[in-house]
Amino acid sequence: MEEILKKLFDSVLEGDFEGVKSNLQTALDAKLDPTVVLNDGMIAAMREVGCRFEAGDYYVPEMLIAARAMQSGMAIIKPYLQQTDRKSSGKVVIGTVKGDLHDIGKNLVALMLEGAGFEIIDLGVDVPIEEFIRVVREEKPDIVGMSALLTTTMQMMKQTIDAFEAAGLRDKVKFIIGGAPVTESYANKIGADGFSSDASRAVNVAKSLIGE
């Protein structure tokens, strides 16, 4: 198991698309727990990419290539992660906040929620506050999910919640927030209803927020 995961880790780190696909398939065929494969083989590699970027060993292009390799693997692992019997009837509008282009974590959260039966409206990345408000007015979701990966853009989460308050919509939806720099205490501070540090816990938080 260690060896397969190490190969997968290395192929994400090196941005080796073909390696990601074949090592991931080997891991899944060997019936390794898909959550362990995702966390220890793929997400851990993205963390290492971040460390190398910080250390000046990787630059934006390397980060981008690793992200694309990771995304190519997500398409393969998706059906393995989504197997669940407990279906929800909730509706979620999700997006990465204004100014932020990171979407791998947000996509994972959307994928897991979808697998748990939630209807997902994914607004993508760099989502302006007005867009969240417009879609909430139109679609009347139960939950708005916001993701941010930058310490600068996480401030948009507070601004978005404040804008919902000003628009008289705050009591119409629950907010769940997450992303690498986001913490539970930040979520409490800005008045979010839920926080999750990872995608699978986000499903439990979402279910509890709609009383399931």
Ligand code: B1M
């Ligand atoms: Co950028 N980047 N990046 N980057 N990037 C980070 C975030 C960084 C920490 C790297 C570092 O320095 N160590 C750093 C931020 C520093 C900071 O703010 N303190 C950084 C920087 C600086 C930048 C740029 C400014 C670099 C530059 O241009 N000079 C630039 C900003 C662009 C912008 O957004 N405006 C930039 C660009 C990029 C790429 C485009 C090249 C690429 C993103 C590609 C893409 O997403 N399509 C990229 C990448 C890949 C990263 C790292 C290496 C990996 C992020 C990732 O995908 N992780 C990242 C390093 C790191 O995070 N340690 C880094 C895997 C993913 C599964 O984890 O997103 O955390 P994560 O999601 C988790 C949880 O956080 C949680 O669940 C997920 C699954 O478990 N979660 C939620 C996430 N959203 C949630 C929402 C929820 C609940 C849970 O509810 C709704």
